Amino acid sequence: MFDWPQIQTTAQMRATESAAMASGAVSGVQLMQRAGMAVAGQIRLRWPKPGRATVLCGPGNNGGDGYVIARHLHRAGWAVRVLGLDNTPGPDADAMKRDWRALGPIRPLTPQQMSAECDLVVDALFGTGLTRAPDGDIARILGWLQGHPSLPVVAVDCPSGLCMDSGRPLHAAAPRCQLTVAFDSLKPGHLLAQGPRLCGRLVIEDIGIAPWRDASTLHRATLHPGLNKVLGKQPDSHKYGSGHALIVAGGRGKGGAAQLAAQAALRIGAGLVTICPPDAALPEHAGAPWALMRQSIDDAADLSQTLADPRISAICLGPGCGVDRAAQLLPPLLASGRACVLDADALTALSEHPRALHANCVLTPHMGEFARLFPDLAQALNTPAKTGPALSKLHITRQAAARCGATVLLKGADTVMAAPDGQAAIHSAFDTPFLATAGAGDVLSGLIAGLLARGQTPVAAAALAATLHSAAARHIGPGLIADDIPQAIPRILRDLNV
Numbered sequence: 001m002f003d004w005p006q007i008q009t010t011a012q013m014r015a016t017e018s019a020a021m022a023s024g025a026v027s028g029v030q031l032m033q034r035a036g037m038a039v040a041g042q043i044r045l046r047w048p049k050p051g052r053a054t055v056l057c058g059p060g061n062n063g064g065d066g067y068v069i070a071r072h073l074h075r076a077g078w079a080v081r082v083l084g085l086d087n088t089p090g091p092d093a094d095a096m097k098r099d100w101r102a103l104g105p106i107r108p109l110t111p112q113q114m115s116a117e118c119d120l121v122v123d124a125l126f127g128t129g130l131t132r133a134p135d136g137d138i139a140r141i142l143g144w145l146q147g148h149p150s151l152p153v154v155a156v157d158c159p160s161g162l163c164m165d166s167g168r169p170l171h172a173a174a175p176r177c178q179l180t181v182a183f184d185s186l187k188p189g190h191l192l193a194q195g196p197r198l199c200g201r202l203v204i205e206d207i208g209i210a211p212w213r214d215a216s217t218l219h220r221a222t223l224h225p226g227l228n229k230v231l232g233k234q235p236d237s238h239k240y241g242s243g244h245a246l247i248v249a250g251g252r253g254k255g256g257a258a259q260l261a262a263q264a265a266l267r268i269g270a271g272l273v274t275i276c277p278p279d280a281a282l283p284e285h286a287g288a289p290w291a292l293m294r295q296s297i298d299d300a301a302d303l304s305q306t307l308a309d310p311r312i313s314a315i316c317l318g319p320g321c322g323v324d325r326a327a328q329l330l331p332p333l334l335a336s337g338r339a340c341v342l343d344a345d346a347l348t349a350l351s352e353h354p355r356a357l358h359a360n361c362v363l364t365p366h367m368g369e370f371a372r373l374f375p376d377l378a379q380a381l382n383t384p385a386k387t388g389p390a391l392s393k394l395h396i397t398r399q400a401a402a403r404c405g406a407t408v409l410l411k412g413a414d415t416v417m418a419a420p421d422g423q424a425a426i427h428s429a430f431d432t433p434f435l436a437t438a439g440a441g442d443v444l445s446g447l448i449a450g451l452l453a454r455g456q457t458p459v460a461a462a463a464l465a466a467t468l469h470s471a472a473a474r475h476i477g478p479g480l481i482a483d484d485i486p487q488a489i490p491r492i493l494r495d496l497n498v
């Protein structure tokens with residue numbers, strides 16, 4: 001999707017790594033050397049003056065990376081203490097352990113060996129192989145780190161104790177790291193749930209295994225310069241070439257939400273946008289923006305008649321609409337097969353009166369709305385995570401999309417969108433908490449409607465809209481009100497050279 005970075009699950013990472021090694025192009029030890037060297041390089045870049053490092057090496061290959069890191073930091077003049085286990089790790093990690101032993105001792109991996117007299121801790125305890133909550137001495141070390149929050153921790157691949165498939169900690173004391181250096185690809189856990197808070201600054205290092213990756217159906221939705229081609233228009237374009245979005249509005253005194261959606265659809269470049277309140281509320285929509293067209297829709301028959309115009313390419317139903325009105329308008333809307341966004345009151349109507357959806361629908365629930373539509377999935381996510389891979393927001397969104405046959409965008413600081421065929425994207429925006437404000441969701445629905453009108457596929461429209469929405473919010477910053485977001489879209493488009 002749009003050249004967005006691939007995200008790989010831990011199972012996919014293992015398969016990629018195995019395929020790379022099976023090809024004979026690279027060995028496990030070489031991969032470990034590259035991984036460890038990359039982390040040491042990132043540490044030296046950010047802490048140019050050599051100091052005192054404690055490297056915590058776990059029982060698997062993550063620990064193997066730790067021994068490589070220790071060796072490189074030692075060579076760069078750092079005073080390095082290594083804490084590791086006696087038991088034999090895999091052959092690659094064992095070889096790296098032996099190389100370190102030629103330079104320095106390995107102390108027991110116990111909390112008694114932890115000392116605040118150091119400048120940096122390297123967490124190479126567990127990576128993608130974590131299957132359960134750490135216990136015993138390792139759990140106590142994690143607790144010790146939690147008790148020393150001012151000590152910088154650099155995570156190798158991920159903070160230990162965090163499930164990389166879900167972003168859910170399997171242990172309450174998973175460390176809050178300053179820097180995480182991950183290998184080859186993002187994993188879902190870097191972007192979901194607690195992952196972003198625990199990872200700190202995230203750097204992905206290429207270790208040369210990209211050619212062996214399976215084509216992923218999961219991407220990170222993010223702003224990048226290539227989007228200018230997606231969002232740009234041809235010099236000879238005609239307004240109908242960019243589609244016609246219809247935004248259904250609610251009754252008297254309830255038109256604001258639809259206005260926000262309509263302005264967003266206009267700003268993102270739908271050729272025409274018409275706002276459709278019931279006749280009694282039409283006068284309330286008389287003012288600016290003058291680019292917006294108005295047409296009353298009173299009932300299902302009115303909507304059917306309006307949708308007879310094939311140039312209407314997307315409909316947004318739900319914001320400020322009223323549950324009864326949404327329930328009344330859903331049948332003709334769904335029967336038309338037209339691309340549509342179903343939000344707010346349309347989602348409540350759907351949860352009260354379930355209806356067959358189709359592949360051109362985008363549902364945009366927040367967690368509360370999702371729980372009303374898919375109670376079993378929401379409840380499963382609420383069950384504490386004890387083993388990895390733990391159930392994630394990604395899993396339940398994919399399951400919901402497959403079950404209802406429509407694209408589902410599950411909102412949050414980590415927004416997940418999934419299509420019924422499994423295509424999915426994660427947009428992680430933990431830096432825009434001020435987006436949790438009245439009307440912001442209506443703007444998101446309008447952006448999706450505008451992009452659907454312009455011909456984007458449902459999952460692409462949802463992922464692009466989520467990305468532009470948070471970019472616009474970031475541009476405005478704290479103090480933002482939802483009305484500001486559509487106004488900021490032109491600035492984001494200009495920055496993208498659209």
Ligand SMILES: NC(=O)C1=CN([C@@H]2O[C@H](COP(=O)(O)OP(=O)(O)OC[C@H]3O[C@@H](n4cnc5c(N)ncnc54)[C@H](OP(=O)(O)O)[C@@H]3O)[C@@H](O)[C@H]2O)[C@H](O)CC1
Nearest residue numbers: 017031032060061062126127128129130131132133134157
């Ligand atoms: N992907 C790549 O291309 C590369 C990855 N590298 C690094 O390798 C790790 C993944 O290594 P792996 O050995 O698969 O896993 P871990 O190091 O995370 O450790 C798993 C071992 O620990 C055991 N385990 C799991 N959970 C626990 C727990 N709670 N307590 C104790 N032990 C646990 C597990 O064994 P079990 O059979 O007991 O489950 C494993 O033995 C990756 O993250 C990268 O850092 C390469 O170095 C470079 C290429």
Ligand SMILES: [K+]
Nearest residue numbers: 123126156158
């Ligand atoms: K780690």
